[in-house]
Amino acid sequence: xxxxxxxxxxxxxxxxxxxxxxxxxxxxxxxxxxxxxxxxxxxxxxxxxxxxxxxxxxxxxxxxxxxxxxxxxxxxxxxxxxxxxxxxxxxxxxxxxxxxxxxxxxxxxxxxxxxxxxxxxxxxxxxxxxxxxxxxxxxxxxxxxxxxxxxxxxxxxxxxxxxxxxxxxxxxxxxxxxxxxxxxxxxxxxxxxxxxxxxxxxxxxxxxxxxxxxxxxxxxxxxxxxxxxxxxxxxxxxxxxxxxxxxxxxxxxxxxxxxxxxxxxxxxxxxxxxxxxxxxxxxxxxxxxxxxxxxxxxxxxxxxxxxxxxxxxxxxxxxxxxxxxxxxxx
Numbered sequence: 038x039x040x041x042x043x044x045x046x047x048x049x050x051x052x053x054x055x056x057x058x059x060x061x062x063x064x065x066x067x068x069x070x071x072x073x074x075x076x077x078x079x080x081x082x083x084x085x086x087x088x089x090x091x092x093x094x095x096x097x098x099x100x101x102x103x104x105x106x107x108x109x110x111x112x113x114x115x116x117x118x119x120x121x122x123x124x125x126x127x128x129x130x131x132x133x134x135x136x137x138x139x140x141x142x143x144x145x146x147x148x149x150x151x152x153x154x155x156x157x158x159x160x161x162x163x164x165x166x167x168x169x170x171x172x173x174x175x176x177x178x179x180x181x182x183x184x185x186x187x188x189x190x191x192x193x194x195x196x197x198x199x200x201x202x203x204x205x206x207x208x209x210x211x212x213x214x215x216x217x218x219x220x221x222x223x224x225x226x227x228x229x230x231x232x233x234x235x236x237x238x239x240x241x242x243x244x245x246x247x248x249x250x251x252x253x254x255x256x257x258x259x260x261x262x263x264x265x266x267x268x269x270x271x272x273x274x275x276x277x278x279x280x281x282x283x284x285x286x287x288x289x290x291x292x293x294x295x296x297x298x299x300x301x302x303x304x305x306x307x308x309x310x311x312x313x314x315x316x317x318x319x320x321x322x323x324x325x326x327x328x329x330x331x332x333x334x335x336x337x338x339x340x341x342x343x344x345x346x347x348x349x350x351x352x353x354x355x356x357x358x359x360x361x362x363x364x365x366x367x
Contacts, residue, residue, distance in 0.1 A: 044076040047116040047124045050109040062245065066129060073129040074107065078122060079115055081260070085165065086114055086125070089259055092159050092237055099156040102255035104128055130257070132250035137281055140288065146247045147292045149254045150239075150274060151299035154267045157237040166232065167240075167265035170224065174216040177321045181209050184328045197327060197340040204347050205324075208317040215316035222312060223305040227266045238265040242274050268306050271296060272313040280319065284352040286359045293360075311361030319346055 044065055048055055053074065055067035064077040079086070086106070093105045104127040106114045115123050136142045185205045193199045239246070240261030248255040275292055282288050296302065302310070323343050327335060 044078060044118060044122070044124045046118050047076060047109075047126065048074075050111070050116045051107055051126055052110060053126075073131060075104070075127050075129045076124050077127070079125045080123070083115060088159075088162060088165065089262060090114060092157065092262060093259060095159055096153055096156045101153055101156060102130055102253060103153075103259070104130075104255070104257040127257075130248050130250065130253075130255035132248035132253070132255060135244040135247035135249055137244050137278060140291075142244075142247075142249060143278055143288075144291065144295050145249065145254060146242075146244065146274065147271075147295045148299055149247065149256060150242055150270060151296045153239070153256055154236075154270070154300050157239075157267070158235045159237060161232050161235045161264055163232075165263050167238065167263040167269070169228075171216065171219055174212065174219060174316060177316075177318075177325075178209065178212040178216060180328070181205065181212060181321055181324055184324050185209070187328065195335055195340075197335045197343060200340065200343050200347070201324060201327070204320075204343075207350075208320045211315065211317050212321070215312055218312045218315060222308055224266075224309060227305055227309055231266050232264060236264065236267050237262055238267055238270045240270070242270045243277060266306065266309060267300075268302070268310045268313070272310055276314065276318065279356070280349070283349060284356040286356050289356060289360050307361070311357065314357055314361065 045055060045058065045067070048067065048069070053067075053069040053071060055069055057068045059066045061075065064075040066073060066075050090106050093103050096103050097105055107126045107128065108114060109116045109126075115125060117123055135146045185202065188198045188202055193202050239256065239259055240263055241258060242256075246256060246258040248257060275289065278292070279285065279289055293302070320343075323339060323346065326339060
């Protein structure tokens with residue numbers, strides 16, 4: 038019997054029976070007499086899980102479709118199978134993932150994010166506050182310089198290393214510029230205000246976690262949630278979309294206007310969002326992947342990602358100037 042079948046036995050602890058089962062991203066989808074649910078192996082913190090359920094219940098009470106956890110017959114969120122493996126069971130929704138090729142789908146995702154941001158407020162628990170972005174930028178800048186030094190010392194021997202060395206200076210400079218802008222901004226004030234409001238971020242809001250069925254939209258997979266400035270969610274979603282659209286400023290404006298109609302963006306948040314778009318996150322991610330993986334064989338796919346990023350730089354610069362008036366984009 039396959040490993041995922043063992044998780045199926047925990048449904049008995051919920052008084053449910055699976056009519057059909059399917060494997061989905063990291064879980065087992067079961068159609069039951071009470072509708073679709075997913076069974077997922079649990080390896081996290083039970084304390085944070087309970088806080089996540091509080092968040093999901095809060096959002097669900099506002100009428101949003103989210104993947105709340107089910108309690109078993111013992112009123113527990115975690116159940117164990119015959120091998121003592123821990124599982125959770127969550128409500129699920131029929132629907133397809135947000136299609137990034139569809140502007141309608143993307144705007145629906147933006148509007149949904151704005152709506153759930155208005156609802157995602159629970160009492161602050163400092164332990165679940167997201168790390169300080171200033172520290173993250175410092176660390177990432179240091180890592181890019183470290184990788185530059187490593188490749189120079191070993192002498193570039195493949196296309197990825199040569200392409201990286203020919204482009205790294207300008208991206209390191211952008212990283213330092215973004216850090217400087219962040220240090221001179223109202224970032225600390227925004228973090229403090231977000232904490233006082235109990236504002237929560239989804240943490241991994243992307244097309245895979247937006248399920249669309251007709252006019253209905255569900256948001257799932259909140260496991261990376263944390264207390265933070267909610268513009269972080271909007272930035273991460275928009276960045277991934279705009280990379281696919283070659284930094285189309287017109288589409289970016291549409292997304293921002295769509296969000297603002299539901300949840301107004303303050304001047305401080307607007308500047309914060311602009312600073313986030315100044316930082317070369319994708320460049321750092323590609324470089325870090327290279328450094329932390331086997332260097333004897335570097336995939337052509339990773340090299341091509343780097344080339345595309347470099348080709349898009351001019352459009353990225355133009356986007357920042359036109360959309361946010363960021364002088365850092367130069």
